Amino acid sequence: MSPNAIVFVVIKILVIFALVMLVVAYLTLLERKILAHMQIRLGPMFAGPHGILQPIADGIKLFFKEDIITKEADKLFYFLSPALSIIPTLMIFAVIPFGDQTTLWGLLKEPVKLSITELNIGLLYVFAMGGIATYGIVFGGWAQNNKYSLLGGVRAAAQLISYEVAFTLSVFGVILLAGSLNLVEIVDKQKNMWYIVYQPVGFILFLIASVAELKRTPFDLPEAESELVAGFHADYSSMKFAMFFMAEYASIIVCSCIGTVLFLGGWHGPSFLPPFVWYMLKVFVLMYVIIWLRATYPRLRYDQLMKFGWKVMIPLGFVNIFATAIVLILVK
Numbered sequence: 001m002s003p004n005a006i007v008f009v010v011i012k013i014l015v016i017f018a019l020v021m022l023v024v025a026y027l028t029l030l031e032r033k034i035l036a037h038m039q040i041r042l043g044p045m046f047a048g049p050h051g052i053l054q055p056i057a058d059g060i061k062l063f064f065k066e067d068i069i070t071k072e073a074d075k076l077f078y079f080l081s082p083a084l085s086i087i088p089t090l091m092i093f094a095v096i097p098f099g100d101q102t103t104l105w106g107l108l109k110e111p112v113k114l115s116i117t118e119l120n121i122g123l124l125y126v127f128a129m130g131g132i133a134t135y136g137i138v139f140g141g142w143a144q145n146n147k148y149s150l151l152g153g154v155r156a157a158a159q160l161i162s163y164e165v166a167f168t169l170s171v172f173g174v175i176l177l178a179g180s181l182n183l184v185e186i187v188d189k190q191k192n193m194w195y196i197v198y199q200p201v202g203f204i205l206f207l208i209a210s211v212a213e214l215k216r217t218p219f220d221l222p223e224a225e226s227e228l229v230a231g232f233h234a235d236y237s238s239m240k241f242a243m244f245f246m247a248e249y250a251s252i253i254v255c256s257c258i259g260t261v262l263f264l265g266g267w268h269g270p271s272f273l274p275p276f277v278w279y280m281l282k283v284f285v286l287m288y289v290i291i292w293l294r295a296t297y298p299r300l301r302y303d304q305l306m307k308f309g310w311k312v313m314i315p316l317g318f319v320n321i322f323a324t325a326i327v328l329i330l331v332k
Helices: 003-038 054-064 075-094 122-143 147-170 172-178 183-188 200-213 238-263 275-296 302-331
Strands: none
Touching: 003 054, 003 075, 003 238, 003 275, 054 238, 075 122, 075 238, 122 147, 122 183, 122 238, 147 172, 147 200, 147 302, 172 183, 172 200, 172 302, 183 238, 200 238, 200 275, 200 302, 238 275
């Protein structure tokens, strides 16, 4: 790779990282505002006009908070866990395509891809990085030497492993239809028809499994403030807590982007809006749905969570795969 190409890749990495961190910050404000309006209240209002500076205020507060380390904590894993939670999540953005090729309104001589890199096994890479991020949560729950955080870590391990299976099964129908693990190719195959039309069951399974993987209500058993005092990150403070916090909201963006790419046609849409705008609108809709669920459903019991995953989600995933395969064989 030439030096110019390396410089260009580094620039794309920095731009995407900066945009993701900005979206993560303001996604927290968006969630607080949406929940507030659903509950007929105002939400943050004092930090800037209509509370628009609240994410910046929160970031400054977390940065300057005292960094408390519990006496009995396993120091290595205590420090490693937050990084192990957020870094694999951010690495997923390396293969997510955000649009078709562009010249940035004529500013560039040659069109460039709106992604850091394109892998033939891009979807497999997404699953691999998502699996590694799970270890950060499990190690974090164990390293604090706290019974509440340990219970949260054990719950997280069982929940994430269980719903990782359903999450994987939900996208097999898309893989069969596209015949590829390349995310760009999957989007290109949806130019005429989005896969949600052919895979409504797969999309519903994907959405539910994504919420469970995100540890969001009604599947927030690893945190469960009323039971486990914040669960797996109970004894974390300052920027270590912020890294877990950022990992959760970055994961919301990842799941919304992957759902858009796999089921909603990526950047494809009617020509009255630019492709990148279509992509962002679809991602926003999925993020809104994930936030909406938090305001609507109560937390499940742990036995209900596990039964739903193993007795409903996984069997439906297999049924969807077999049905898709049979239809493809009959059509061909």
